[in-house]
Amino acid sequence: AQSVTQPDIHITVSEGASLELRCNYSYGATPYLFWYVQSPGQGLQLLLKYFSGDTLVQGIKGFEAEFKRSQSSFNLRKPSVHWSDAAEYFCAVGASKAAGNKLTFGGGTRVLVKP
Amino acid sequence: NAGVTQTPKFQVLKTGQSMTLQCAQDMNHEYMSWYRQDPGMGLRLIHYSVGAGITDQGEVPNGYNVSRSTTEDFPLRLLSAAPSQTSVYFCASRQTGRNSPLHFGNGTRLTVT
Numbered sequence: 620a621q622s623v624t625q626p627d628i629h630i631t632v633s634e635g636a637s638l639e640l641r642c643n644y645s646y647g648a649t650p651y652l653f654w655y656v657q658s659p660g661q662g663l664q665l666l667l668k669y670f671s672g673d674t675l676v677q678g679i680k681g682f683e684a685e686f687k688r689s690q691s692s693f694n695l696r697k698p699s700v701h702w703s704d705a706a707e708y709f710c711a712v713g714a715s716k717a718a719g720n721k722l723t724f725g726g727g728t729r730v731l732v733k734p
Numbered sequence: 735n736a737g738v739t740q741t742p743k744f745q746v747l748k749t750g751q752s753m754t755l756q757c758a759q760d761m762n763h764e765y766m767s768w769y770r771q772d773p774g775m776g777l778r779l780i781h782y783s784v785g786a787g788i789t790d791q792g793e794v795p796n797g798y799n800v801s802r803s804t805t806e807d808f809p810l811r812l813l814s815a816a817p818s819q820t821s822v823y824f825c826a827s828r829q830t831g832r833n834s835p836l837h838f839g840n841g842t843r844l845t846v847t
Contacts, residue, residue: 628774653835662738662824662838663777709776721792722836724769724776 621646621712625725632700633733640695640728642684642710651713652693653722654684658706666708669693680704705732736760740825740839747815747846755810755842757825763837764830766808770794770821771841777824783808784830815846 622645632638644650651670655663667678674686684695693710710725741756759766767782769792779792783802797819799811808827812819822843826836 623776625776655838660840662840663826663836664838665835668835711776721779721782722777723793724778726774726776 621723623710623712623723623725625710625728627728629729631731631733634702635699638697638700640708642693642725643691644712646712652686653711654695655709656706700732702732705730738825738827738837738839740842742842745842745844749815749817749846751815752813755823757808757839758806759827762805763827766827768810769824771824772821817846820844820846
């Protein structure tokens with residue numbers, strides 16, 4: 620069975636500093652990987668996704684993620700955070716033949732941004 | 735564009751009561767799903783549907799029923815609410831293409847007392 624681990628429950632970062640959110644997955648075949656962001660009281664919005672090809676994936680809002688098969692990781696990064704990046708972030712893995720149909724989500728990482 | 739619309743936004747139930755959470759999408763997506771979100775557990779799939787008339791169970795289906803009579807609507811029914819069903823519920827839809835992302839509604843916060 621597939622699983623996703625986000626080791627950090629909370630991360631506090633200063634505005635303008637860099638951000639990295641960790642995601643480790645367990646899946647037997649080629650994973651389909653996603654990062655979603657959830658602002659307070661809102662649904663989830665897709666930041667970026669990885670299916671194949673270049674292992675460095677660019678997303679919206681200045682985010683990027685790097686797929687490392689050897690480490691079973693898909694960490695999310697942003698070079699300089701803005702106060703509006705304060706939110707909860709979810710990593711998810713999908714089954715290969717129906718990516719997105721049965722997504723397994725990690726527990727989420729809540730990001731707090733200090734002024 | 736309305737996207738995925740969930741109603742109600744908030745609901746309080748007593749143990750044993752039944753209710754239906756509504757979900758509608760106007761994007762002609764064939765795939766629709768229901769997730770529940772609990773602190774520290776991310777989102778867990780309850781039920782999903784790959785088209786009208788077709789539904790299947792997800793990770794945590796017990797205590798919930800679904801039906802899909804139209805492409806647009808995918809209601810989630812709680813037959814006899816329990817405190818363990820206190821959660822935030824999200825409906826999501828997507829096109830059937832493999833690269834299509836999930837579109838989420840804004841959620842329904844349910845409290846069962």
